[in-house]
Amino acid sequence: MKQLTIYVTAVLIALLLIPALVIAEDGAAKQRDLSIWLGGHTTEFTDYSKKVGEYDKGEDEVMPEFMLNYFMKNGNRMMSLNGHFYDDENIDARYKLTIGNKFKAKIDFGSLVAQKGRDILENIGAKKGPKMLSHELLDEDADYKTKRTDIEGDYQLLLSKTNNIRLLAAHRSTIETGHEQKISTGHCANCHLVARDLEIDRQTHTVEAGIAGEAGKFDLAYLFGFRTFKSDADDAMNHYDLARHPTKTDANGDYVVSAGEFGPRLVYDDSTLPYGVYPETEKMSHKLKVKGDVGKGRFAGAISISQAKNKKTNLTTDVVSGAANYAVLLNPKTRLITKLNMSQVQADDAVIDLPTFREGTSAGPQIDFDYTFYSSLDRMKAGLTAEVIRKVNPKLTASLKAGYSMVDRDDYPVVEDGTKTSQLFGQLKLRYRKGLKYSSNIKYRFESISDPFVSARGLFEARARDDMTYTIPGFPFYFYHEREAYRYQDIITLPTQSHDIEWSSNWRPNSKVGINLGLKAGFDKNSDLDSLDVKQSSLQPSLSINYSPTSKISLTTGVSYTQYDSRGPVTVALFDG
Amino acid sequence: MIRSVSGNRERKGVVLKLLLATLVVCLTIGVSVSAEVENSVCADCHTELSEIFHNSVHGIAFSGDMNLEKASCESCHGSAVDHANEGDPALIINPANQDQFGAKELCLSCHKDHSFDDWAFSSHNAADVTCADCHQVHGQAGVETKSTTELCYDCHGDVRAAMHLPSAHPVSEGKMSCQSCHDPHGGTTKFSLEADSRELCFTCHAGKEGPFAFEHAPVNEDCMICHSPHGSVVDNLLIQSEPTLCLNCHPMHFHTAGIADEATDFVIPGHPDRTLNSSADSFKTGMLTKCTQCHTMVHGTDNPSQEISNGGQGLTR
Structure with missing residues (x-):
């Protein structure tokens, strides 16, 4: 498939080159520019290269580098080709063709390598009595990296000048190859991690097609989109040992296998099974856009529906969303912008069929853990903002913005008893500008959030609840799964109040020099918890100076400082298991 | 006239x-x-x-x-x-x-061109940014006054700093630009993103979208709960290092509080050739170093984890 994608793209480029070649051969081309740049680069890392150079492999010898820029114009037909060869895994190219307003094409090719470190798992190695935490590295010589290749095209064809009817098409293919570390976790007599080197072969393909035109004073556009994702690499396989309960040691202190009780606590054991498996998904969308002048203002609206499907499990997620935006000049010095959006998400719930806990054993209760996993995606979202922009005088602009948004979750964190997060915000911004010589902005923003997102498997704030009376009939002890049901589900580290202030200043003493100074500070807090405060603060001053003696040379130097402080609760080990 | x-x-x-x-x-x-x-x-x-x-x-x-x-x-x-x-x-x-x-x-x-359809709603427009602030009308080299990314950094200095942190999208390498995610002429979405943030991330990271049988709720909520898109000192653009990030929402394993045997060597059952060393804080370092060593499928999976009692929701497989 990936070879096919490359071939199809190559053919597309060749076909698109034909008209360009034609206009090149007729001798009427009014302008042609070709520039070729030859050079080289070398990079040497003195630190762990994959840490300091994720996207740069680093070469200890000079590597050739090559750039090509070609531009051709004949009347209203223009073509350009730009290419950059950094190394065989870092190549970029762009082809653009414009034939007046009749046809436009743009094709981009790009590749890069992202290097990933290898987890050597050295922190894993613990023993307390018979309980162990151990690991096994099967990938000691592996070189982990992902080569990502993107091929993207965007096309527009004018079908009719009447009503400006255009056909729109786009495609994008992302191919990821390389190797990755896959760690599996087996929990039986001990917790055992195994790391393997596995091949990457992931593909994402997206196509879009649509039609746009004018109907009266409105511009209408319809877009259809389809995206697929899959992995063609072999599944990672792991053997999960026969589960054993490590309760006995022999005379030498080594553990010996006890009665086979542990297995019935697990979904699977004594099996070789895939792990770390990528889904195979597809997503289809339809979008209708409407834009135009309404009254004295400008309107833009959109409605879209989409469905994402997991082809391995047949689970689907459906989204319906809409947006309406309106901007109007209230008077020659005042502008109003309003934005409204709404969306509804409905996701399939998964029925989880599990073996009976302790089935076939005499010790302890037998419990049926089958359940339905209600998706946390089911929700309604809405948002409304309004911004008034006032030209105070020719050099000073002030804007005041306010908004409300909410997320109403159906089944999260508790089934059929979801949460509704509401957010109110206000923002004041001033901008001073003196032509292109000098400009300065200052902005203050305040947010108030009620019931922020909370983890369903959340934190304990207190040691336990007094009303913990849930027990398994006939069994006197609390199990960890019982205690989990009694976790507080309203303990969070997200803020309920947020203050942000930004200032930036841009000075261009002449056309070749630019100086920028900025400061950004933020303070977030959540004091709604019973006994804990969450506080986060940040401070980011920055300065940069740019000097461009010619249009081909630009020198930039800058310094930025970031300070980030965070104080929030983390839980301690509290429950037995 | x-x-x-x-x-x-x-x-x-x-x-x-x-x-x-x-x-x-x-x-x-x-x-x-x-x-x-x-x-x-x-x-x-x-x-x-x-x-x-x-x-x-x-x-x-x-x-x-x-x-x-x-x-x-x-x-x-x-x-x-x-x-x-x-x-x-x-x-x-x-x-x-x-x-x-x-x-x-x-x-x-x-x-x-319809690229500018949303300019009336753009935050740049609202901020009184004019075309000439970014575009060089008479320029020879191109339309912008300089490279797009450098241009954006002029006003967004904090982003320039973030993009040079150890973990960042490949913007400094020229493989992406600010426009890969933001539409400077648009504005119907927050931060002038090309799409809502979650939807936008899945454009390139489609394998993380699902839907999955076993979800991780923050993935469904907002990628920014865990990730800082412009750059981070932590791998994978995480806003905090593990395990602190995870412990913002999840309790520690009970093993963490356990003190391991005094420094001794032990042999992994089934692997007599492998000897590991245990110290008093071994369980602490093992359980409190990196949660994703075991919980590898943090974005969701269709395969259950091994324990029945947590409903297979451990995201370990």
Whole structure:
């Protein structure tokens, strides 16, 4: 498939080159520019290269580098080709063709390598009595990296000048190859991690097609989109040992296998099974856009529906969303912008069929853990903002913005008893500008959030609840799964109040020099918890100076400082298991 | 038809606006503008501009068959009669100095491409950023005053800093640009993103979208709960390092509180050739170093984890 994608793209480029070649051969081309740049680069890392150079492999010898820029114009037909060869895994190219307003094409090719470190798992190695935490590295010589290749095209064809009817098409293919570390976790007599080197072969393909035109004073556009994702690499396989309960040691202190009780606590054991498996998904969308002048203002609206499907499990997620935006000049010095959006998400719930806990054993209760996993995606979202922009005088602009948004979750964190997060915000911004010589902005923003997102498997704030009376009939002890049901589900580290202030200043003493100074500070807090405060603060001053003696040379130097402080609760080990 | 700009300072602002509005109307309805002052007259003084202009995007467009062949300097600058006579910069329209209610409308009268449909709602528009703040109208090298990313950094200095942190998207390497995620001319979404943040991330990271049988709720909520898209000191653009990030929502394993055996060697059952060493804090380092060593499928999975009692929701497989 990936070879096919490359071939199809190559053919597309060749076909698109034909008209360009034609206009090149007729001798009427009014302008042609070709520039070729030859050079080289070398990079040497003195630190762990994959840490300091994720996207740069680093070469200890000079590597050739090559750039090509070609531009051709004949009347209203223009073509350009730009290419950059950094190394065989870092190549970029762009082809653009414009034939007046009749046809436009743009094709981009790009590749890069992202290097990933290898987890050597050295922190894993613990023993307390018979309980162990151990690991096994099967990938000691592996070189982990992902080569990502993107091929993207965007096309527009004018079908009719009447009503400006255009056909729109786009495609994008992302191919990821390389190797990755896959760690599996087996929990039986001990917790055992195994790391393997596995091949990457992931593909994402997206196509879009649509039609746009004018109907009266409105511009209408319809877009259809389809995206697929899959992995063609072999599944990672792991053997999960026969589960054993490590309760006995022999005379030498080594553990010996006890009665086979542990297995019935697990979904699977004594099996070789895939792990770390990528889904195979597809997503289809339809979008209708409407834009135009309404009254004295400008309107833009959109409605879209989409469905994402997991082809391995047949689970689907459906989204319906809409947006309406309106901007109007209230008077020659005042502008109003309003934005409204709404969306509804409905996701399939998964029925989880599990073996009976302790089935076939005499010790302890037998419990049926089958359940339905209600998706946390089911929700309604809405948002409304309004911004008034006032030209105070020719050099000073002030804007005041306010908004409300909410997320109403159906089944999260508790089934059929979801949460509704509401957010109110206000923002004041001033901008001073003196032509292109000098400009300065200052902005203050305040947010108030009620019931922020909370983890369903959340934190304990207190040691336990007094009303913990849930027990398994006939069994006197609390199990960890019982205690989990009694976790507080309203303990969070997200803020309920947020203050942000930004200032930036841009000075261009002449056309070749630019100086920028900025400061950004933020303070977030959540004091709604019973006994804990969450506080986060940040401070980011920055300065940069740019000097461009010619249009081909630009020198930039800058310094930025970031300070980030965070104080929030983390839980301690509290429950037995 | 564009008339001359009055030299009367008191009336200049009103006249300028009238002229600008007239120009916009003329261009909007497709009326060719006849030059009152020939381009060659402008070139007499503005030598450098005139030399590079023909290679600029505007110069190329004006010289071709794009219904702009009759355009002149005055198409954007209004009548140059008084300015040419007296040489006073105040006597001619400089779109770069116009406010948001002027200059952008002038540019958009020709730039009707649908890329600019959302400009009326753009946060850049609301912030009084004009076309000339970013675009070099007469420039030879390109339309922007400099590379797109550097241009954005001018006002967004904190982003420049973030992009140079150890973990970042490959923007500094030129493999992405700010426009890969943001639409500087758009504005119907937060931060002028090309799509809502979650939807946008899945454009490139489609394998993380699902739907999955076993979800991780923050993935469904907002990628930014765990990730800092512009850069981080932590791998994978995480906002905090593990395990702190995870412990913001999840309790520790009970093993963490356990003190391991005193420093001893032990053999892994089933692997007699492998000997590990345990110290008093071994369980702490094992359980509190990196949660994703075991919980590898943090974005969701279709395969259950091993324990029945947690419903297979451990995201370990």
